[in-house]
Amino acid sequence: MLEVFRALAEPSRLQIVDLLCGEPLPVGSVAERLGIRQPQASKHLRALTDAGLLEVRHDAQRRIYALRGQPFRDLDMWLSRYRTLFEEQFEKLDSLLEELKLEERKKSQSPKKRLPAKPRLRS
Amino acid sequence: MLEVFRALAEPSRLQIVDLLCGEPLPVGSVAERLGIRQPQASKHLRALTDAGLLEVRHDAQRRIYALRGQPFRDLDMWLSRYRTLFEEQFEKLDSLLEELKLEERKKSQSPKKRLPAKPRLRS
DNA sequence: TACGACTATTCGTGTCAAGGAATATTTTGA
DNA sequence: TCAAAATATTCCTTGACACGAATAGTCGTA
Structure with missing residues (x-):
């Protein structure tokens, strides 16, 4: 590949x-x-x-x-790993990022609260 | 690309x-x-x-x-141009390779002699 | 066998990019 | 504002590779 x-x-x-x-x-x-x-x-x-x-x-x-034909089939298979990604990537990403933020807030005991997500994914 | x-x-x-x-x-x-x-x-x-x-x-x-996601979608589109190619090429490829093998075997057995049939990929 | 057509390889040179080390930059918190 | 954490950038050296020119190899034919 x-x-x-x-x-x-x-x-x-x-x-x-x-x-x-x-x-x-x-x-x-x-x-x-x-x-x-x-x-x-x-x-x-x-x-x-x-x-x-x-x-x-x-x-x-x-x-x-x-x-x-083979290398193109290989490429197709490699791509397929990402194909599903573009469809549901956005929600996953958002939830993941929020989880990360929550964890950090907990860790640092910070009083600051910024719960609303900023989904600035594609410009 | x-x-x-x-x-x-x-x-x-x-x-x-x-x-x-x-x-x-x-x-x-x-x-x-x-x-x-x-x-x-x-x-x-x-x-x-x-x-x-x-x-x-x-x-x-x-x-x-x-x-x-975009570049992967682009890649997918680029690949699609070849997708049709590696679907119908199978049989052709196989027959071509067998013909080549036959030819080489003939060549090593009796040199200076060419097969009359010339395999063409896409004529 | 020698020649012509077609293709492959080698060699030298210059360019570009990857790695390493050191340093600059950005952001947060005290 | 200062220090620390996380990341970005710069400078340098080296290796990989693309190009050009010249040369070598392959195949059919006269």
Whole structure:
């Protein structure tokens, strides 16, 4: 997962992934469409392949790169851990924060009272 | 999107996100649970905030960091572009890989001979 | 076999960012 | 206002990596 993020954390490589989403392409086409030189294209394709994002097919002298499904499924699964979060996050957060405040007040024996919550979550 | 990937492409920061998925936390707790020093925690939290992944709440001297939903929704949308891809690719992929295997075996047995069939991914 | 087309790798260089240590800043309470 | 707690920032060094240029490897064909 870290490897996937690392691989995608580069402009050219992100572009390549977007590009290969449409169709598999040989190195030369990738280089041409991105406006980069062939060696750089090869390097980035290599990095993406090492990260498990691409697979290669040999066609004569050509190497045709295509997206692999697995890492995207992995990413989807990773995301799903947060998917539920955005829906009920707000109430949970608020109640938690209030609990924290209450505890501190108790601990410090403070006479100050600020019970009403300030849900300043998204600006 | 690039910024999000860049922010997540670092072990500590990925851990922080995983950590804050459970509950919002102040800097000190983050540092402690990750086994890193406070300045580093502050820096990483700053990076994540700059990337739009976190939001801060002030509680006395404490800064309590919490996940924001938006970037994850963005990521989900970005992923959706590929979602259709890895559903129909299965059969194609399997047949392609088998064909490749056959080809290689043939090559190692009787070199200089090509299979007439060229597997195309998306024609 | 030699050549041309296509791709991969190596090497040197410069840039950016992470870690560590020290210090500045903010906020609360006495 | 001063001290302490919590956090942020700065400076420095170092390692990772992206780029360019040159070179090496691979494959089909004449």
